[in-house]
Amino acid sequence: MYLVKAAEAIGGDFSCSPDQPCPNGACCGFSGWCGYGPKYCGDGCQSHCDAQADCGEYAADPTSACPLNVCCSKYGFCGTTSDVCGSGCQSHCDQPKPSSSPTNVQKRVIGYWEAWNYQYACGTMSIGEIPVNYLTHLNVAFGYIDSNFRITNMDGLSSDIYKDIGQVKIRNPGLKIMIALGGWAFSDPGPWQSVFPTMVSSQANRAAFIQNLLGFLSEYGYDGVDFDWEYPGADDRGGSKEDGVNYTALLKELREAIKVSGRDYLVTFTAPTSYWYLRNFDIKNMSEQVDWINLMSYDLHRVWDSCNPLSNHVLSHTNLTEIDLALDLFWRVKVDPAAIVLGIGFYGRSFELSDPSCWKPGCRFSGPGAAGRCTNTPGILSYREIKEILQTTGATSSLDKEAAVRYMVYNNNNWISYDDAHTIKAKIEFANKLGLSGVMTWALDLDDGGLELLKALSAPNNKRGTRPIYLYSKRVSICPDADGEKIGLLAPYQYPGFPNDHKKPWEGILSGKYDSISRYWGNSSSVCSVWSVRGLAKADTTWVNNAGVVKQVRASYATEHVYEGQLIGDFFTQWLDNGQVRNQNPAPKNPKQKVPCSWTRQWVKKDDPSYPWNILTAGAKGRKTVSFAHSLLSELGSNTHLDRLTIMLSRPNEKKGRLFTGIRTVDYSKYTQMSPDEQLQTAKDLGIVFNYLNSQTVWDAFCGTYEAIWRQMGHFDVWYAQNARGGPTIPSLQKEWKEYNQVALSSVVRSARAQFDFFYQNRR
Structure with a gap:
């Protein structure tokens, strides 16, 4: 039978017994196999005997469609694979494709910035270091929502971050800054988990939140809001069945309130690639109430796959083949491709191989890969850390052209998949052909010191007046000969010089604490107790004309x-x-x-x-x-x-x-x-x-x-x-x-x- 063959093909187990119910909640038939209908749920059924199919003949409502209009298989399961949509498929068996014209997604480049990245041991990015000249939009991650539906700071963060972030517009006046609300941790079990479901559950609650949100955007000068609810309607994330409809109501009422306010705030939300989570979104109606959808086309695979007996294999977390399949879910409910922004991860997901001799995609893993020296979290490495591994261990990466992703093995038994400039280019071409409306990254602070990935992601016309890195060589005199020669550093041991032009941002030592060092150690005020920029003595400042406005700025740095x-x-x-x-x-x-x-x-x-x-x-x-x-x-x-x-x-x-x-x-x-x-x-x-x-x-x-x-x-x-x-x-x-x-x-x-x-x- 199909289920037996499918289980054998992918290494899963759809056998069952009175003590071992079906993993998919189906009836455990007399034969010891899972399924629906009289054959499995009738005489001799061993467990879950009142189970009903997801769709089709043996569903509670045989005429109802699967969520997101995915295929209903001959056995009553919902899905999009060829096995589900092939022979015997009961409904929505054909995969629609969008009819859209090619676009240039690099006209909209969105960067998420982890406001808590200062907690990393290294590779941090302060507000002053955010490379805004490569962006059209900056999403500040994350703001939280309290029980009174007011915008508040994320656990462990100072509220000053949300107030000070607007300063980056000095370096890119055309930049749009948005507050991203929520995040994965916000819906973890704890005091915050119920906030989203409760807030959207009634018109009164939604109205209170909308009033508070618009006040926050106005007071701190934000250009919009990005909702990152992970995930509505998901039992394992504190959701309820009504979340999808209520979420749509929130977006519609917010859009109406913005119109009444006379402002032009942007509204976006993030969406997963997983059918399991996306099925609870009222995605078509939601898409019509927002400016675009930020597709989280990363984290397709990670260590949590070990909880699934069918998926305990190393697989790329940004596999383009699977991203394409995920987008099919949007096409099934007729979402316009121009409503979607493609997500790019500036990090990799790592695993510890069960057998180091089996290292290609599909091999089994036993746990997360070793933590990196900066992010210090098992199972994830920033691109900065990945580059360090390539440079210091002699590891080499392999390119999966079809999946548009790189992977490598390092330290004998650690496996990681990630994107580089080459695979990002392939993903941009893919997005352009589909007619998507932009690209975004999680997260800016995870890039390497040279911003290799962001430069690959951003269009040339986004790089407004960026100053290049000029390399200097440290020359040292060691027991000089008669000619007094000095020994100089060799590439790549040169170092970037600090730019003299204050109007041009600096691409150099992002990990060198530009903001903190220049703020606290660059001051020479006349009054010892005054250690602010305003207290600078004349010798430490210079007057410059910036866009017609004469300003006093710091003098030369090195x-x-x-x-x-x-x-x-x-x-x-x-x-x-x-x-x-x-x-x-x-x-x-x-x-x-x-x-x-x-x-x-x-x-x-x-x-x-x-x-x-x-x-x-x-x-x-x-x-x-x-x-x-x-x-x-x-x-x-x-x-x-x-x-x-x-x-x-x-x-x-x-x-x-x-x-x-x-x-x-x-x-x-x-x-x-x-x-x-x-x-x-x-x-x-x-x-x-x-x-x-x-x-x-x-x-x-x-x-x-x-x-x-x-x-x-x-x-x-x-x-x-x-x-x-x-x-x-x-x-x-x-x-x-x-x-x-x-x-x-x-x-x-x-x-x-x-x-x-x-x-x-x-x-x-």
Whole structure:
């Protein structure tokens, strides 16, 4: 019989017994198989004997159609597969296709921004870092609705986020900002789960909510609302049978209220690709009350598939073949393709393979993949984390052209599927041919530091005045020869420079805390207690004409290596060769050479193919043999170590560099000639350096760089002991590195104290 064959084909089990009811709720027949009608529900039935078919002959109403007008199989099941819609199909057996003209979906690019992403260990995106110049619409995720049907903040978020988000329009005045209400967690079991069903359940409740919503949009300057109810009518999500009709009523009444208000607010909602959840939406009528539908065409598969005995297999969560089938559900109820925006995931869903030797789609999994270092959640990796795996583990990805998705195996038994620029292009072409109206992403903050996916998603005309990344190379002097040459970083260990043009957004160090660092460590106000932008002294600001409006903005900033690169050079040039730190305070007595520069030139600076040191080449396509010096410099902040870079006002940054190389931050003779205000600014610049370094984020980056170099020194010690080939005996570089940093930092502190004393004693 069909059910037996189907179960065998997909590895499921539709057998049953008195103690093992049918998994689909059907009658358990005398034969031990599941089905409907007298054959299964009549004489000899073992369980669920009063069950009725979903549709057709043995349904409660034989004339009723399946939800969303899907096929009714010969056995009374609803579905859209060829088995259901094929031989013996009872109704709606043909799949309609939309008649629409091709479009350009990149004219509408919507980005969801996770307002809670600051909680990630790395790879965060603050309000100031949102790349709004690639977007036409920004959806702020999420706002919540309280029991009085007022808009409130999501658990754990400050209400300031919802107020401050409008500032991003300075960088893209044409941007539309929408508040996204709900989200998956909002309908989890708990205090919020009943809010949506209760709010839509009566006209009075809906009216109260609509009044509160319109007030919120007006007060905070939002351009519209996006409803993310996951999911109406779903028993497992706190839904009720009336949700679908009530949801439509809410949208209709909201549209009428907006019209009366004289405003032009946008209204959208998210829709799933799953028939199980979508069947409870009154999708056709809802579509006629909104500007568009955001289709969540991702998360088609994840670890929850393990709960289904038929689906415990690794499958892509953005499979284009399945997305196409999901859209068929919309065509069956005659939804206009122009009402749908295609969703793109900037993340991957990961699994732990049951058998590492079986790694292609369809193989079984035993659980979620390992958590990433930033998102720290098993079963999911941001695109940033996926790129890091590709760069650091040597893993290679496979392209499934038909499904328009990539997948890879890493760490032996972890499997992940994801989109990249190539598969996004394929999905855009697919959406254009169908006549969809746009593309959206979940979520902007999950992209990599270079915004690779967003750039692939966005149309060129959306990229308004974006400043490109200019790469700079950190050059360090290490035991220079007679010509005084310096060693420079090699790609991809260069770093992005901060743009001087305030009107152009910055694509660079998204993980470098642009907002927090420039806000808290870039200030040099004349009054020590004033640490706001308005308190900036003249020296820290400049006047610019922006669209005819003269504004005061911050002056020059610089990309800052938290750990001073020249400390690496001075370790060899000063500490090992001269036995002391540059301009050491206090000066040592009778310093003695530890290792001569001639040795450093041979073993540290020399590029020798037999040496084991190597770094990634540009594009992460391989590794390149380099000198040990280059290997050390690669640990500084760069495109591959953005977490070791920050943004700092140029003048204090220059003071920091002088301080760490043993040079006074200002010439004392010039200081005595300064005005009182200039003297105060000079002293504050020096203080800012220490406030900056005492920031936990900055100090973590400093220590992270130090420890990475310390580990490299240990590797060198082991290698040198085994491969010196008659070279001179030297002390442990790892131990010397530790002692050198202790002495250097102590010297910096003493020098700074001496300068502060001079500033105070010679103040005007």
